[in-house]
Amino acid sequence: MKPDKLSPLYKKVTDDLRAQIEKGMYRKGELLPSENDLCKTYNTTRVTVRQALSGLTNLGYITRRHGKGSIVTEPKAGLGILSLSGVTAGVGSQNLSTSILQKQMKQDWPLDFFFPLNEGELKHDCIYFTRLRRINDIPVLYEETYLSNINLPGFISRELENLSLFKILRESYNIEVKEGEQKIWAILGDKNISELLNIKKSHPILHMKRKLKTNIQDLNIYSSLYCNTEEHFLQDYF
Amino acid sequence: MKPDKLSPLYKKVTDDLRAQIEKGMYRKGELLPSENDLCKTYNTTRVTVRQALSGLTNLGYITRRHGKGSIVTEPKAGLGILSLSGVTAGVGSQNLSTSILQKQMKQDWPLDFFFPLNEGELKHDCIYFTRLRRINDIPVLYEETYLSNINLPGFISRELENLSLFKILRESYNIEVKEGEQKIWAILGDKNISELLNIKKSHPILHMKRKLKTNIQDLNIYSSLYCNTEEHFLQDYF
DNA sequence: AAAAACAACTTGTATATACAAGATGAAGCC
DNA sequence: GGCTTCATCTTGTATATACAAGTTGTTTTT
Numbered sequence: 001m002k003p004d005k006l007s008p009l010y011k012k013v014t015d016d017l018r019a020q021i022e023k024g025m026y027r028k029g030e031l032l033p034s035e036n037d038l039c040k041t042y043n044t045t046r047v048t049v050r051q052a053l054s055g056l057t058n059l060g061y062i063t064r065r066h067g068k069g070s071i072v073t074e075p076k077a078g079l080g081i082l083s084l085s086g087v088t089a090g091v092g093s094q095n096l097s098t099s100i101l102q103k104q105m106k107q108d109w110p111l112d113f114f115f116p117l118n119e120g121e122l123k124h125d126c127i128y129f130t131r132l133r134r135i136n137d138i139p140v141l142y143e144e145t146y147l148s149n150i151n152l153p154g155f156i157s158r159e160l161e162n163l164s165l166f167k168i169l170r171e172s173y174n175i176e177v178k179e180g181e182q183k184i185w186a187i188l189g190d191k192n193i194s195e196l197l198n199i200k201k202s203h204p205i206l207h208m209k210r211k212l213k214t215n216i217q218d219l220n221i222y223s224s225l226y227c228n229t230e231e232h233f234l235q236d237y238f
Numbered sequence: 239m240k241p242d243k244l245s246p247l248y249k250k251v252t253d254d255l256r257a258q259i260e261k262g263m264y265r266k267g268e269l270l271p272s273e274n275d276l277c278k279t280y281n282t283t284r285v286t287v288r289q290a291l292s293g294l295t296n297l298g299y300i301t302r303r304h305g306k307g308s309i310v311t312e313p314k315a316g317l318g319i320l321s322l323s324g325v326t327a328g329v330g331s332q333n334l335s336t337s338i339l340q341k342q343m344k345q346d347w348p349l350d351f352f353f354p355l356n357e358g359e360l361k362h363d364c365i366y367f368t369r370l371r372r373i374n375d376i377p378v379l380y381e382e383t384y385l386s387n388i389n390l391p392g393f394i395s396r397e398l399e400n401l402s403l404f405k406i407l408r409e410s411y412n413i414e415v416k417e418g419e420q421k422i423w424a425i426l427g428d429k430n431i432s433e434l435l436n437i438k439k440s441h442p443i444l445h446m447k448r449k450l451k452t453n454i455q456d457l458n459i460y461s462s463l464y465c466n467t468e469e470h471f472l473q474d475y476f
Numbered sequence: 477a478a479a480a481a482c483a484a485c486t487t488g489t490a491t492a493t494a495c496a497a498g499a500t501g502a503a504g505c506c
Numbered sequence: 507g508g509c510t511t512c513a514t515c516t517t518g519t520a521t522a523t524a525c526a527a528g529t530t531g532t533t534t535t536t
Contacts (some may be wrong), residue, residue, distance in 0.1 A: 045261035067528030181475045185467040186424035186442035204442035229423040305498030
């Protein structure tokens, strides 16, 4: 099968399988079609199919077993990025709500920004918004996000309420988050944060600053997070 | 070039290049030899060389640029696992010291262990030890580690003082850490932890529990960490 | 019935080759 | 000098093929 002009064939296989897994066509623990089956489906060869499966492995959608097959697994929380989990049985998405406190707005980069910015980033202004995540209506995580305003037409007016930022970037702007770094502290909340999270001032808070790089030059996503970990915790898989 | 019996050729290339990077033969920002050069060196083909370079990319030792080459980068702190960093200019290894509080000992798994254990793990006993890491002689991170006692001859009597656990496992036992999960809380230290880290009881502490899987069935590494993030923070790259 | 051998599947490793496409510096042109 | 073109380096994508080795269920042997 010939790849279309825009994207290579192995990526189409990756995207197809990922979409199918996310749609629930393969459940956790099930096997994907064998490499040879996929070769027939996409009319290609094992090297290409294996390149796609290798990508899915890195993303955490599958684990592979010699002689057995590709086993569908719980996808990683996106590249080792810490995500919110419940202490008990996990936070069902029905219990988790997100509200925008500050809708996306264009502004200059703050002068005292918490990560060093390069020239390319400083040439553009930044998009800023804040969100508050609640579990069972109790505020748990407050998040301030900044990203370079590069090639993001219409982003300002999008609804971020209950959609993943990463999913929007991937599906609407063809932007993939590649890698990043995060720094974590345990702090005592100041008045502002404590009020937002509705906790006493002496209560410990988990504070995190992170930078996520994308496949677009100078387009990075920065966020500063504050999490009340009394009832829940941050978790990641890698 | 034929691979030797034990390990495949692509792995030898990976290990060679990794060792050379770690020895400083290639500095950050420099280019590795081109794929075709490596083909000649190891008398193999690009598919195999690319498999090796892809591994180094995943480990964070290099980033690849189309048309340019393989650029040596700061290695990730191992698979997105949080590691200790300084707020100022980074913690030089000369300032970081590790002391063993409880030397490696065999014992049964604790009954109230903080991760669920499978049957295979419960068949073996576990190796337990604790370490305290200091930066400029100030205690910063206390760590309790548990791992299954499987195929680890002589591990009990090894010196862990200033060597990386992962490096010992890789070089002496051919064990690679593959993936894992970690959970993070901000807490107030109890009497015990506060004394170990030499801080006031009301001071927030970063608490982390993590599980690291290896390429050996049923051999997982568990640890429980407590970190004073007043002067330093935990950081990871992914 | 239990054990061994086998067949048929799976993924893992490897060779050989081809062309596309990004990066870079040199040669030639205006 | 400043510009384009070109050659040559690099990595990216892809085909076709082969055998090794792990997994599983069936068949044969004992």
